[in-house]
Amino acid sequence: QLQLQESGPGLVKPSETLSLTCTVSGGSISSSNNYWGWIRQPPGKGLEWIGSIYYSGSTYYNPSLKSRVTISVDTSKNQFSLKLSSVTAADTAVYYCARSGDGMDVWGQGTTVTVSS
Amino acid sequence: EIVLTQSPGTLSLSPGERATLSCRASQSVSSSYLAWYQQKPGQAPRLLIYGASSRATGIPDRFSGSGSGTDFTLTISRLEPEDFAVYYCQQYGNSPLTFGGGTKVEIK
Numbered sequence: 190q191l192q193l194q195e196s197g198p199g200l201v202k203p204s205e206t207l208s209l210t211c212t213v214s215g216g217s218i219s220s221s222n223n224y225w226g227w228i229r230q231p232p233g234k235g236l237e238w239i240g241s242i243y244y245s246g247s248t249y250y251n252p253s254l255k256s257r258v259t260i261s262v263d264t265s266k267n268q269f270s271l272k273l274s275s276v277t278a279a280d281t282a283v284y285y286c287a288r289s290g291d292g293m294d295v296w297g298q299g300t301t302v303t304v305s306s
Numbered sequence: 307e308i309v310l311t312q313s314p315g316t317l318s319l320s321p322g323e324r325a326t327l328s329c330r331a332s333q334s335v336s337s338s339y340l341a342w343y344q345q346k347p348g349q350a351p352r353l354l355i356y357g358a359s360s361r362a363t364g365i366p367d368r369f370s371g372s373g374s375g376t377d378f379t380l381t382i383s384r385l386e387p388e389d390f391a392v393y394y395c396q397q398y399g400n401s402p403l404t405f406g407g408g409t410k411v412e413i414k
Contacts, residue, residue, distance in 0.1 A: 226403075235394065235405055235406075235407050235408050236343075236351065236394055236396075236405040236408075237405070238396075238402060238403040238404065238405065241403075249401050250402075251402040251403075252307075252402060253402070285350055285351075287350075289398070289403075291339075291341075291356040291357055291360070291398075292341035292343075292353045292355075292356035292357075292362065292396070292398065293341070293343075293351070293353060293396075294353045294356070294362060294363075296350035296351060296352075297350065298349075298350055299350050
């Protein structure tokens with residue numbers, strides 16, 4: 190059974206870079222015709238797609254965040270990662286990773302990231 | 307960017323009743339690439355419907371999706387206690403992928 194797990198610091202200082210990793214288990218990140226994505230949810234608010242990556246490395250990002258976002262993949266570790274630079278309090282959210290094909294059918298449990306000094 | 311508007315914002319119903327949730331897109335959604343998710347407090351969203359009308363694996367048949375173009379509907383035929391949650395629609399036919407603002411289905 191495919192499972193995703195986010196990991197990374199829960200607290201990031203303003204102006205620094207948020208870095209998260211999603212580890213895929215129970216299957217290969219390279220084996221299916223899917224993208225792998227990051228989604229976030231600020232406290233009490235709705236869902237926002239950040240961006241997605243294919244195992245080959247091709248990416249597409251939300252234009253609203255594109256200047257600050259980098260998503261990468263490491264097939265040898267079965268992981269993909271998110272970097273969000275120059276963070277502010279507005280980036281405080283629960284960050285989810287998910288498999289993205291016909292809808293997002295497998296999600297991680299989410300990790301809370303707070304931006305504060 | 308395709309903006310998805312969900313209505314109503316909150317739906318107050320009793321167990322056993324029928325729930326009808328609407329999702330309207332600002333432009334036509336390519337090939338009905340429209341999904342519905344359920345989210346309970348403290349949990350990740352769960353995929354219910356993809357392709358506007360196909361149920362995801364393990365989803366009970368009381369959940370159904372319909373629609374095309376710019377107007378989509380999620381119907382829960384008879385609400386079970388575990389169905390009270392927030393529901394989001396999402397389009398994945400155009401980048402950026404976008405979500406609606408959500409409909410909360412609460413116990414009346």
